[in-house]
Amino acid sequence: MIESIIINGLTSGGVYALLAIGFSLIFGVARIINLAHTAFYMLAAYLIFTFASFLGLNPLLSVILSVIAVTIIGVFSYKLVINPVREHETAILIVTIALAIIIQEVMLMAFGGHPRVVPSLVSGYTEILGAKVAYKQLLAFGIALIILLCTWALLLKTKLGIAVRSTAQDREVANLMGINVARTGMITMGMAVALAAIAGALVAPLRVLEPGMWMHPLVMVLAIVVLGGLGSIKGSFVGAFILGFAETLVVFLVPMGAFLKGAVALTIMLIVILIRPEGLFGVAFEEER
Amino acid sequence: MGIISGYIGRVYKQFTGEILVLPSRTVALLFCLTLFLLPLITADPYILRILILASIFAIFAASWDLLSGFTGQMNFGHALFFGVAAYTSALLNLHIGLPHWLTIPLGALAAVLAGLVIGVPCLRLRGPYLALATLAFPLILTGIIFAIPGITGGELGVSGIDRLSGSRVIEYYIVVTLMISLGFVMWKITDSKTGLLFHAIREDEVAARASGINTTRYKLLAFCLSGLFAGIAGGLYVHFMRIAGPSTLALMLSFQAIIWAIFGGIATIYGAIAGVFILVPLMEFLRVMPEIRMLLFAIIVMLVLLFMPEGLTTWVRDKIEKECPRCKLRNLATRKSCRVCRADLG
Numbered sequence: 001m002i003e004s005i006i007i008n009g010l011t012s013g014g015v016y017a018l019l020a021i022g023f024s025l026i027f028g029v030a031r032i033i034n035l036a037h038t039a040f041y042m043l044a045a046y047l048i049f050t051f052a053s054f055l056g057l058n059p060l061l062s063v064i065l066s067v068i069a070v071t072i073i074g075v076f077s078y079k080l081v082i083n084p085v086r087e088h089e090t091a092i093l094i095v096t097i098a099l100a101i102i103i104q105e106v107m108l109m110a111f112g113g114h115p116r117v118v119p120s121l122v123s124g125y126t127e128i129l130g131a132k133v134a135y136k137q138l139l140a141f142g143i144a145l146i147i148l149l150c151t152w153a154l155l156l157k158t159k160l161g162i163a164v165r166s167t168a169q170d171r172e173v174a175n176l177m178g179i180n181v182a183r184t185g186m187i188t189m190g191m192a193v194a195l196a197a198i199a200g201a202l203v204a205p206l207r208v209l210e211p212g213m214w215m216h217p218l219v220m221v222l223a224i225v226v227l228g229g230l231g232s233i234k235g236s237f238v239g240a241f242i243l244g245f246a247e248t249l250v251v252f253l254v255p256m257g258a259f260l261k262g263a264v265a266l267t268i269m270l271i272v273i274l275i276r277p278e279g280l281f282g283v284a285f286e287e288e289r
Numbered sequence: 290m291g292i293i294s295g296y297i298g299r300v301y302k303q304f305t306g307e308i309l310v311l312p313s314r315t316v317a318l319l320f321c322l323t324l325f326l327l328p329l330i331t332a333d334p335y336i337l338r339i340l341i342l343a344s345i346f347a348i349f350a351a352s353w354d355l356l357s358g359f360t361g362q363m364n365f366g367h368a369l370f371f372g373v374a375a376y377t378s379a380l381l382n383l384h385i386g387l388p389h390w391l392t393i394p395l396g397a398l399a400a401v402l403a404g405l406v407i408g409v410p411c412l413r414l415r416g417p418y419l420a421l422a423t424l425a426f427p428l429i430l431t432g433i434i435f436a437i438p439g440i441t442g443g444e445l446g447v448s449g450i451d452r453l454s455g456s457r458v459i460e461y462y463i464v465v466t467l468m469i470s471l472g473f474v475m476w477k478i479t480d481s482k483t484g485l486l487f488h489a490i491r492e493d494e495v496a497a498r499a500s501g502i503n504t505t506r507y508k509l510l511a512f513c514l515s516g517l518f519a520g521i522a523g524g525l526y527v528h529f530m531r532i533a534g535p536s537t538l539a540l541m542l543s544f545q546a547i548i549w550a551i552f553g554g555i556a557t558i559y560g561a562i563a564g565v566f567i568l569v570p571l572m573e574f575l576r577v578m579p580e581i582r583m584l585l586f587a588i589i590v591m592l593v594l595l596f597m598p599e600g601l602t603t604w605v606r607d608k609i610e611k612e613c614p615r616c617k618l619r620n621l622a623t624r625k626s627c628r629v630c631r632a633d634l635g
Contacts, residue, residue, distance in 0.1 A: 033417060081591060088598040090551045097544050098591040105584035215540060219428060226421040256436045263432025266425035270410070273422055277413045 003133070005245075005252050011137050011206065013244030014144030018199035019217060020224040020236035021151060022192030028168030028231035029188040032082060032092055038214040038221060039100035040193045044070045044200030045209050046107050049118050059121050067197040074193025075186060083185070100214060107211040120205035140202040147198055148237065151191075155233065164188055168231055219262060220247070223269040229282025238280060243268065310628060311619055312609045313602075317559060320566075324465050328458045337461045341529055343569040344468035348522040350549040350561040351475050356515035357547075358556035359479050361491025362508060363416070365424035367546045369407065370400040370516045372427060372538030374523030379447040379533035380440070389451055393524030400520025401513045408512030412505055415494070427538040434535055446534025453528045464525055468562075471518055476558045478514065487511060491556075552590055554600030563602050 023037045044066050051062030077099055085091040120136040127133070155161035166174040167184045175181045207213070224243050228235025246268055247261045254260060273279060308314045324344075328337065353367045374396035381392045407426050414422050434441040441447065453460045478484055486507050489497040498504050527533045536542065553564025571589070575582040597604035610619045611634060613627035620628055627634060 027417070033420070081595060084595055085598045090547075090555050091594045091598040094548050094551045094594055095591055097548065098587040098594075101583055101587040102591070105581070105587065109580060109584070219424065219540065222421045222424060226418055230417055259435035260432045263429040263436075266429050270422060270425055270429075273414060273418060274410050277418065279418070 001252065005248055007133050007137055007141075008252075009241070009245035009248040011141045011144075011202075011244075012248060013241035014141050014148070015199045015203055016217070016220055016224055016244050017148055017237050017240035018144055018195045018202070019221045020228070020240045021148070021233055022195035023221050024225050024228075024231055024233060024236045025164065025168075025188050025195075026192040027225070029164055030086065030185040031089075031171075032086065033096070034082070034192070035093060035096040035218065036077070036099040036103065037192065037196055038218040039103040040070050040074050040196040041200035041203070041217060042107065042209075042211070042214040043073070043103050044197035045118065045204040045213070046111060046116075048201055048204050049111070049116050049209060052119055053116075059119060063121070063201045067194060067201060070197035070200070071190050071194045074196075075190045078186060078189040082189075083182075100218075104211045104214065111209075111211070113211065115208035115210045117208055118204040136205050140206060143198070143202060147195070151195065152233070154191075160184075160187065164191075216262065220265060223266050225279075227269045227272050227279055229279030232279070232281040235279055235281035310621070312621065313559075313606055313619075321469050324469070325462075328461060332458060334457050337457050339570055339573050341461055341464045342526075343566050344464045345522050345525050345529065346545075346549065346569060347468050347562040347565040348471050348525070349519050350546050350553075350565050351472055351558050352515045352518035352522065353546040354550045354555065354558055354561040355475055355479065355487075355518065356511050358550060358558075358561075359484060359487040359491065360508060360511040362411075362511060363420040363423075364515075364543075365420045365547070366407075366427045366543050367423075367515075367519060368538050368540070368542040369403055369423075369427040369430065370519035371523040371526070371542065372430065372533075372535075373403045374400040374520035375527045375533040375537040376434075376441065376447065378524040378527045379450050382450050382528075383447055389453055389524075389528045393521060393528065396524035396527070397517050397520030400516040400523065402516075403520075404512040404516025405509065408509045411512075412508060424540075424543070427543065428540065431535050431538045434538070442534075444535060446532050446536075448532040450527055450531045450533070452531060453525070460529065464529070467521070467525065471521065472558060472562050475518060479558055483507070483510070488556075548590060551600055552593060554603035554606075557600075557602060560600050560602040564600070567601070 019038060019041060023034060026032055026034050026037075047066035047069055048059075048062050051057045051065055052059050055062075057065070081095050081099060082092065085095055121139060125132050125134040126138075155165060163174070163179045163184050164187070166177070167179060167181055167188075171181055174184075220243060224239040225236055227243065228237070228239030243265045246265050250261045250264045251258055254264075276282070308318055324340070327340070349367070349371055352370070353364065356362055356367075357364050374393075377399040378389075378392040378396035381387045381395055382389065387395070403426075407423060411419055411422055435443055438444075453463055479487065486497070486502055489500075489502065490504050490507060490511075494504055523537065526537065549564040549568055550561040551564075552568060553562070554560025568586075568590070572582070572586055575585055578585070593601060609622050611622050612619055613630065613632055613634065615632040616627060616630045618627065618629050620634060624634055626632065
């Protein structure tokens with residue numbers, strides 16, 4: 001019981017961390033609340049299903065292909081529909097919701113509403129301390145951790161990372177220092193969508209696919225980034241694991257837990273931001289006028 | 290006799306001078322007249338049903354605009370007010386047997402309380418934090434509703450509630466009259482001194498506070514007023530649909546309110562109403578192609594916002610009217626000089 005709580009908490013925490021960090025990045029750099037973020041995650045999972053089950057490609061190849069495809073789609077949609085309305089905060093909300101609905105409806109038309117299952121890269125399970133742990137779960141957690149480390153290194157150790165972080169800190173000053181802010185925004189969007197797509201690829205073999213699968217993660221991601229502090233990468237990481245474990249604990253321990261898992265996670269978020277309005281690791285953004 | 294004709298003359302002068310002088314006000318008048326006269330032309334229950342639902346949602350979307358558009362307290366969980374009022378009205382009607390003219394105000398009262406409950410803790414939050422915190426409340430309530438199906442009916446909801454009235458036409462008149470009067474009340478609120486303070490809080494809260502305005506009180510007032518109107522909409526919805534289900538708290542309903550209000554034009558009240566009366570019938574019309582209905586809807590909304598990011602009515606209004614640079618009153622776009630202060634409009 002405890003072992004399965006731990007392994008499930010770690011996998012869902014890892015997946016949420018990938019999603020939340022992407023969301024947090026694009027919010028920090030371009031001040032965009034991208035409500036279509038988890039729609040890209042759903043799109044990636046469906047593309048893997050298409051490549052692997054319809055076209056019969058090698059599972060690993062289809063994962064790579066779908067991540068690349070989703071990233072391209074994400075960057076294009078940023079360029080075509082999100083960037084033109086970037087100045088209007090409210091219009092962004094609607095445009096990104098509309099984008100998410102469009103993706104959902106296209107998937108619904110292409111695959112129908114019934115749940116789909118994706119074959120896993122690895123099969124079988126091992127026993128850790130007497131608990132059955134499927135290899136695919138270990139793989140998901142491992143890859144999530146590796147990707148998170150890579151993102152961290154990219155943001156902290158490379159020139160691109162410095163550009164991204166300085167744009168997030170102060171857009172105008174970053175522009176004055178010779179950083180191409182528009183291009184940084186686009187690259188960040190690409191990174192964010194790629195992270196979402198990888199999260200989708202990790203989740204695909206673990207859960208059943210359906211076109212509405214983006215709603216719950218969207219709510220969780222919003223809760224995580226607020227819990228951790230908007231724009232804070234460390235906050236998103238910690239918040240993801242807190243809420244991932246909270247959700248898993250509720251599902252395993254409370255009767256009717258499946259209904260309450262979202263409610264409990266959101267209550268935790270509320271309590272934290274009522275005590276600390278800027279979240280756990282929030283960077284207090286300067287009032288933008 | 291002379292007094293009466295003088296009075297009529299004054300009303301007529303007011304009418305031509307205040308309403309017919311601006312195309313937007315003329316359109317609003319025509320819209321109300323059409324709504325009132327429509328049942329004389331057709332009593333098709335399907336058309337009336339769409340318009341009743343549109344009117345209910347118009348109240349709902351306008352109440353979102355009052356809170357988020359005017360006061361700038363971005364609320365992502367507006368369905369909370371709708372759902373709380375819906376469930377309160379439904380349970381009071383079903384278990385205690387109160388008539389609908391009592392349950393709807395009581396439901397609205399419950400929504401006002403909900404406004405206080407979420408308003409007080411959210412006072413410390415601002416911007417995106419507030420938006421994302423408000424998102425949580427209806428979802429938490431949904432979880433609770435699913436967890437206690439004994440009282441709330443769980444997924445199926447509470448059904449078997451009294452109708453507003455025996456006849457569809459009377460229901461239509463009740464809802465449309467309420468929609469127009471509440472819309473007018475909301476527009477008047479935003480036009481008053483309170484509305485000005487709401488604007489001030491949205492534009493710069495610190496400056497508003499520095500000017501001696503108790504921003505806390507006005508923000509709470511905005512939450513309560515918005516809850517009141519959304520609650521009335523929720524109560525009407527329950528007595529019209531005769532079922533209160535978890536869909537009244539759904540994330541999509543909160544997003545719908547935002548879509549309607551922003552599509553129509555944010556911070557205008559009439560924009561929210563126009564948005565609902567364009568998008569709800571459009572959605573019904575798209576039923577001819579059920580597979581791609583949502584897709585077309587999303588594409589239309591997206592395209593309109595790409596070309597008119599301020600919203601539809603704001604865009605149209607700026608095309609047919611212009612603001613006098615001196616007295617800030619609106620004028621017909623073809624006029625050379627302001628209708629009040631004679632300033633050159635250039």
